[in-house]
Amino acid sequence: MSHRSWSDRLRAAVSARGRLCVGIDPHPALLEAWELPRSADGLEVFAELCVEAFVGEVAIVKPQVAFFEAYGSAGYAVLERTVSVLRHAGTLVIADAKRGDIGTTMDAYAQAWIEPESPLSSDAVTVSPYLGFDSLNETVERAVRHHRGVFVLARTSNAEGATLQQATASDGRSVAQSIVDAAVVRNRVDRDTVGLVVGATRDHGLDLSDYVGPILAPGLGAQGATVADLADIFRDCRELVLPNSSRGVLAAGPSVTALRDAATRLRDEIEAGLA
Template identity: 50%
Template sequence: MSGVVPFGARLAAAMDEHGPLCVGIDPHASLLQAWGLRDDVDGLREFSLRVVDALGGRVAAFKPQAAFFERHGSRGLAVLEEVIAAARTAGPAGPGGAGTLTIVDAKRGDIGSTMGAYADAFLADGSPLAGDALTVSPYLGFGSLAPAVELAAATGRGLFVLCLTSNKEGFEVQHARTEVSGQAGPDGVPGGTVAALMAARAAVLNAGAEPMGSVGLVVGATIGDAVAATGTDLVAVNGPLLAPGVGAQGAGERELATTFGDARRNVLASSSRGVLAAGPDPDALVRAARTAAQEAKTALRS
């Protein structure tokens, strides 16, 4: 990927062209059944590639959820590899490259050589599991992500770091205060809540990047005032904000203004079932994606 445009710049261009919508590829057993497909590897492949064929070149990004492929074992992972390869060439040439950007939603996080191995699997040039970006978990300490941060930067890929999630258990860790609250740590980043610390770390990595950096955060659109309550500065992050729960999923203009404030332009709304439920007819999928993209654009860029 030598000389490639950084992920943040490519994503910003794709969001401007297609709207701020990421379509999740989440092959739930119930969705496979609704599409008239079996809950097996053949059904998984048919479902996933139909989504790519219908929406490639029409949305800013795809987000295949790795768990729904892993549940089918090694053959399921082979389908995930097919999906990533298909997205790379799906549709007309897009901003900064061909096809449609892919965010692999694997939420990997570990330490040392194990994190390095995850980085090699999902971020290294030549790896069949490497899309354009990867979701990662920082809850072994943000520094544990160093192998992923370094390899993503070297290959022009991106990361989305879990920060403020919409599950009710998330506050137990994300809202907790660090021992150095109110003081700067050894790297100059001030303490505070864990969520605020994660955002501050991302901001350091994205400093000076235009139009935005390549290290983003996952921030649920339905978390209410959690951003303010935790003192998390999303504007300073200067990176993409992957947000489940926009539009028909529960968050409208008022909720988004509360959650994201002046950072709304960097929000990439994520929709999976809201779009996928319209299938298997490809025209219906396209209409659902266009509607979701327009709803997101209205809510986020008004």
């Protein structure tokens, strides 16, 4: 499975099952709504229902690590099983861990999330470039070696991101644009290894014309973005935009059928809207 390049696996999965990336975000309020206990046991059932609903229907699933980490080692054990079951079933997994640190420490995070022997080994991981894009070098190299992907935050979906990400760097570009440009250079060597995270909630103001690679676009549903917004915001680069929705789909649970229907309806709406 993982001997094929990340680029080939991603592109094949998207052409077979569409661009939608569904999040597994077991918020306490969702556990309650699904009548599950706020415990690792509750998490386990939540994740199992999601797996049953999404496998075979969507190309990519993105577990939000924070909601598992909240339950300590028992939560991590559930996450390990969830990632492993999804990947064995042929669903690509982006671990939403948003790690960021100095290069050597980052490399330890990369070992956890993308080293094949790691219990948390995923197809891709989200990372923060705000300790400097080059702090991610070892992580990107590790991803290349193991045919995995790295999604780098550029312009996030939340309103608070603007002050930092739209600040003007010394060369006149915005900070977010400098992240995009660094990804452009990196992907000239290994297409698709460095993905970007660009929120679907507002016009990003980025020049993406030279960028070749996947763009994870969270913000659909609960954060207010619509498929029409996606089509507009990403009008010049729709091919590998991977729209993410978590609560917008999860609100349909706990019925597996209702979850699956919500995911497939959104998947089809996205494919029609971005055609």
